[in-house]
Amino acid sequence: MKVLHIIASVSKVRGGTSQAVLDMVEALRVNNIDAEIATTNDDGDNLLDVPLQRCIEYKHIPIWFFQRFSPNIKAVREYAFSSQLTQWLWQNMAKYDLIHVHALFSYPSTIAMSIARSQNIPYIVTTHGLLCEWSLQQSTRKKLTYLKLIERANLNGSRNIHFTSQKEQQEVSQLGLKAPNFVLPLGISLPNNISDACYHLRQKFNIPIDEPVILFLSRLHHKKGLDYLIPALAKITHHRFTFILAGSGSPDYEAEIESLLVSNRLRDRTRIVGFVDGETKDVLMQGSDLFVLTSHSENFAVSVLESLVVGVPVLVTPGVALASVVKENQLGYVPDLDVTAIINALEDFFNNTHVAKKMGDQAQKLILEQYTWGKITNRLIDRYHNVLTNKLTIPTMNR
Known part of the structure; x- marks a missing residue:
């Protein structure tokens, strides 16, 4: 054929x-x-x-x-x-x-x-x-x-x-x-396995070895809901974490996101790393503790699969088509696209890390069985x- x-x-x-x-x-x-x-x-x-x-x-x-x-x-x-x-x-x-x-x-x-x-x-x-x-x-x-x-x-x-x-x-x-x-x-194409990715990620981006990492990795665009995610992250003041923002967009929108981080006092806890691929992308995906995509609309979002297949739980909003899979199979968190709802989901993650780890393990098994x-x-x-x-x-x- x-x-x-x-x-x-x-x-x-x-x-x-x-x-x-x-x-x-x-x-x-x-x-x-x-x-x-x-x-x-x-x-x-x-x-x-x-x-x-x-x-x-x-x-x-x-x-x-x-x-x-x-x-x-x-x-x-x-x-x-x-x-x-x-x-x-x-x-x-x-x-x-x-x-x-x-x-x-x-x-x-x-x-x-x-x-x-x-x-x-x-x-x-x-x-x-x-x-x-x-x-x-x-x-x-x-x-x-x-x-x-x-x-x-x-x-x-x-x-x-x-x-x-x-x-x-x-x-x-x-x-x-x-x-x-x-x-x-x-x-999903299976990524190259990075040995001790958690250590390599923190070393590469100068992050304390015991600090949780929350990863956003996608095209920078207003439909991705960063204007909800960033204010929500800024309210999590009693937990240590580093927010990694990976992706690129128009110069105007990148400047808008920079301003949003500063105005919400989140800039000093954020690493802006731009577009990534190859080994750097694999290190980020495998070494993070939570992947976030608070999007208005995603017909699929392969990046969500890429996180789940390496055992990283996700936080996605209902506009992400895979949100139903995440919710039904308990692979992460599915708050509404609302700052308060996202804050509550983040609090759940930080207060129950053992549950998040179990979610990641379940996710890896499901994706390997159904989505390769x-x-x-x-x-x-x-x-x-x-x-x-x-x-x-x-x-x-x-x-």
Whole structure:
């Protein structure tokens, strides 16, 4: 089976979605699926220095890169228009058995679905949370207009819409889309084990060896709820801890967070470490005592899985789709997105560290049993086979 994955960018600056697609394709190839990626050379405000219009090995994955249109207007750059990609898709899409499109409201995904419909090539779409209520409330008029005029027909023309959580599926059901859908979580790639990570973390960031570490590791964005988390942490004055803030965002928002830390008198207990990956990320994940993500909306949040799989309990708010898994299986704390509720959850953590340790142990076992890419990929491949078995019933452009 030959499968082409389409995404606007695989740059690490685009966060979890790009990494999830890279991990998914790698896992498919391990399971003997001939999977490739077609994307642009987008790298945020910059461009990746990669060969264009030919398939190369990028992070051990075969990827076709195409030139992104890069004017001075940021909104246009973000749309990731690429005439090279368009031409290549018209000429080569039929060489693949199945197209797997990732994300919405970007040129690569839109044009890929449109071409697949016109050439009657089966495709599925993973929306990555972009049809969730919170996401649609951002730039509401623009997104709803785009959805009505263009994306609804593309979505209804897909053989399946893939949601990564039941929460996402329930929210999108209100849009009345006609295409069949299914829920399948993203997987987790097991990290390299860091021996004595607790010691290495504290040594690296000059933290006392016996001091608890609370970790936030995600893209810095207003949807992450840091304006709730930081005031809550600031109220925990009778417990020792260091708060590590790992991630990057726009310069304006980073300055806003810096100001928030100072105004709440939390700056001296915080280490701001910026974007991290590789061994530094593994040390942070494995050496921390609690992972926090107080987000308004997360359709999945792989970072939560990354913490749980190394035995670190989490504190997440209900907007994080994995919150139900955390709550049902007692893998951490699920307060409302409210400063007082978060304070109470933090107090529970500090006052019952033995319970938190047990949560971490339970989490590691559950994630290894249910959320590794090996488990998830087999189910995704079954879905691919089902689509191809019924490919003659694919909706056409006239539907």
